[in-house]
Amino acid sequence: MKKLLYIVGSPRESASESSNIANAFLKQYKETNPDAVIDELNLWKEKIPAFDGNKAAAKMTFLGQGVLEGKLITAWDEIVEITDRFKSADDYLITVPMWNGGIPWALKQYIDTITQNDLTFDFGPNGYSPLLENKKACVVYTSSVYSPVLPKSFGLDYQVSYMNWWLELIGVTTVYNVTLLSTAITQSLEQDRHLAIVKASAIAKHHFAA
Known part of the structure; x- marks a missing residue:
């Protein structure tokens, strides 16, 4: 049975452009994969543990600094629990x-x-290597001002470039992007929104079938 993890990155709920596009993907995904498990992780409603001093200290024990004991074990167990939830999914919608x-x-x-x-990536003499395999992701990107066709004064993109780097780092190499840009200033928002919704639905139908 397939599992999709839907990571909600916007706090704006029904007012969110990215969430509304994601809903179109979800609707088609459920039709294409009627037996799939949908796990929604709303980053604004669920408590995500901060990577604080104890967790950093626990991490360093794997690099030979200190001993994983006492409160450090508890701190690391929190990391493993939330990472296992992520790793258990076959597909991602972000x-x-x-x-x-x-x-x-x-x-x-x-x-x-x-x-x-040792959880999502490994590191050795040749650098980083991913630990995840056979995962797919659909990532919905929105911006209120930025667009690659606009001058630098309208902003730069550290959004898509960062997400692409991170997903590749951990091993999610099959990635489909949907974008809706310059929503606050474009003169074609309705058309652009429609095209994004259609694209998201088509991706779910043609690329995420069981």
């Missing part, structure tokens, strides 16, 4: 509104929590 050229802090916190050596 909404990523652009915040200050990059991604929302809640999504960055989540990524920093689950991106750990």
